[in-house]
Amino acid sequence: MPDRAVEGRRVRYHHWPGDEPCAEAIAEIDAFVDGLSERLPTPLPVDFRIDYYKVKTQADVIAADPACSVARAEGCSVGSKVFTTRRVHDHEVAHAV
Numbered sequence: 139m140p141d142r143a144v145e146g147r148r149v150r151y152h153h154w155p156g157d158e159p160c161a162e163a164i165a166e167i168d169a170f171v172d173g174l175s176e177r178l179p180t181p182l183p184v185d186f187r188i189d190y191y192k193v194k195t196q197a198d199v200i201a202a203d204p205a206c207s208v209a210r211a212e213g214c215s216v217g218s219k220v221f222t223t224r225r226v227h228d229h230e231v232a233h234a235v
Contacts, residue, residue: 139202140191148172152191163225170228174235188234189219196223
């Protein structure tokens with residue numbers, strides 16, 4: 139799994155050296171999570187964060203967690219963790235919320 143992380147308000151973005159996320163990616167995920175939180179019957183706690191793992195290949199997604207072994211897509215979420223090959227993957231972020 140990626141061994142570096144950048145912190146946002148709502149995301150801890152794990153990445154490999156040389157594949158750092160841009161500030162816009164962090165801001166986009168933070169805003170998306172905040173938007174979802176506003177629509178929930180009970181808003182998310184202020185300290186709620188998603189662990190977002192930007193991995194290199196679909197095989198990495200599948201290997202990330204046993205629950206992802208059936209994944210045939212570019213991402214998988216398990217609890218509040220997202221494993222994906224995409225810079226930003228709103229669909230999996232929504233599952234993680």
